[in-house]
Amino acid sequence: MNRVPATAAPAALALGDDALVLSHRLGEWAGHAPVLEEEVALANIALDLLGQARVLLSLVGDEDELAYLREERAFRNLQLVEQPNGDFAQTIARQLYFSTYQELLYGQLAAGDGEFAPLAAKAVKEVAYHRDHAEHWTLRLGDGTPESHERMQRGCDALWRFTGEMFQPVEGVDADWQKLENAWRESVGAVLQRATLIVPEGPRGGAWTAGAGRQGLHTEPFGRMIAEMQHLHRSHPGATW
Amino acid sequence: MATAAAHRTTAEAQAAEAERTAAHEAAFDAAVAADERIEPRDWMPDAYRASLVRQMAQHAHSEIIGMQPEANWITRAPSLRRKAILMAKVQDEAGHGLYLYSAAETLGTGREELLDKLHSGRQKYSSIFNYPTLTWADVGAIGWLVDGAAITNQVPLCRCSYGPYARAMVRICKEESFHQRQGYELLLHLSNGTPEQHAMAQDAVDRWWWPSLMMFGPPDDESAHSAQSMTWKIKRHSNDELRQRFVDIAVPQAEALGLTLPDPDLRWNEVRGHYDFGAIDWDEFWDVLKGNGPCNEQRISQRRTAHEEGAWVREAASAYAAKHGKAAA
């Protein structure tokens, strides 16, 4: 596998970890989805993301060493993607926020001539489908029954505080972050409005000046998530699978 | 007299009806005998219909309950390559459940009703899924042995007399060809790995071998539905025939893996041209079937919970469709 120059490594790690961690969370749905058709849909999205993660991590080093042998503080994913699944509404809110971001970001990268342009060109098609899936479900849950409306609003509200981090410039990613943020707000705002939901208003970042996921500072559930993910691999040092 | 005339008419009508049924029955028998397919709207004996719905439902239930023991390892898969393979495999099982529920629905029994019967214990799924996956090697053993046994059972079903079932099975068999191979490859890798990995693989094969042999069902002379199903070509080979076929295939595969099978009586019989194998513990089989397996409770309760917790989602989508005039009917 061709490695990227050291300057692009932080970017590959950040984007790769986003995909790796979200794929893992979606994988937790297997056997628990609300309807069989959705088992298949969620697994498709998880597999797309895992594929992206493997390509991105391999640009930096050995994919398994990076996934299984790094400590929590070395992961560079957004805090948003590590949030527990919650109910289906919360999972859909996470999907809506992240896939909209990913589609816009990869769209910009694909249009450029940087390190990640070819990869982004392939991924943007996958991600467009993820966003479509999230939008359709946001509409149905937001504008479905009173119960689903309430759950969807709660999911959107709960995750809102993790959305500001998405627009923090990532070293080595050549994007127009302000443009990205404006487009994201417009797109997500329009979907929420069509879904009869209120665009949350609270803060979009934590008060902690040390930073967040991109600085390797994660939320508590993430530690348990990677403990589970890494346990078997770490129990057999040097073994291959 | 009016009443006598009425009686005669009723009797005539009954006779005509009986004649029609006899003609239908003859046509049905001839079609099955000629290896033609029966299609959803064709006339078929009630017992044939009931037998098919029971078998397709049980098969569909097995696919979706069968997701659980493997999904148990998705979040702990020890490499990203294995994780992708396992997710794709569990996803296929959901898909195969869907194909089979669809096939069952062609006979007029809706999925909701079938799921309800599964959740309330009125319909069964394959007992093999009532065993736990204790280590990573179990994922390999399931692929090699459980899927191997399932494929041995399923390949003949591609020629089953009922068209929609046969077509679903063609698609399923095609997709499942990777399932068994990935399991075998996984075990081979462990067997050739560290001593701990080799031991893990051997332990898994030791635990899954006998339950896999039970997957073919009780011996022919004790099998409740076998004879009729064979006549109807819903089933093509007897339980014991398929079990023997599986053993004959698996023994050399185990040798190539460098693993042993937990049966001291297993040896080649020159005269029969087959492997002889030891006695199966049918008490365990019936006990697990009755609900006493290590995971019966857990499997059904997870399934029921997923379904119940998903109700509000399904209702929301129905409500949205009704509100926006998008409902189908």
Add this chain to the structure above:
Amino acid sequence: MTHSDWPLWEVFVRSRRGLSHTHAGSLHAPDAEMALRNARDLYTRRSEGVSLWVVPSTAITASSPDEKDPFFEPAADKPYRHPTFYEIPEGVRHL
């Protein structure tokens, strides 16, 4: 509305350009948009298709097996509709 049982849809897949859509199976979905997406995920996840149709199962009108004879048998004794019915002298080409 409190019912969670979604209607059944029939799925037709065009496996590649130039071929017609073929019936692949069925699935449940709350509406046509979701049916199309579920069909994409379920019936084309191994690149089996380039185009999809979904049709509510209730919208299909089928011929009845009981009418099989009047429907289909009359066509069987009209061999003159097939080119093999006609004898052409040897050596005559492009016919």
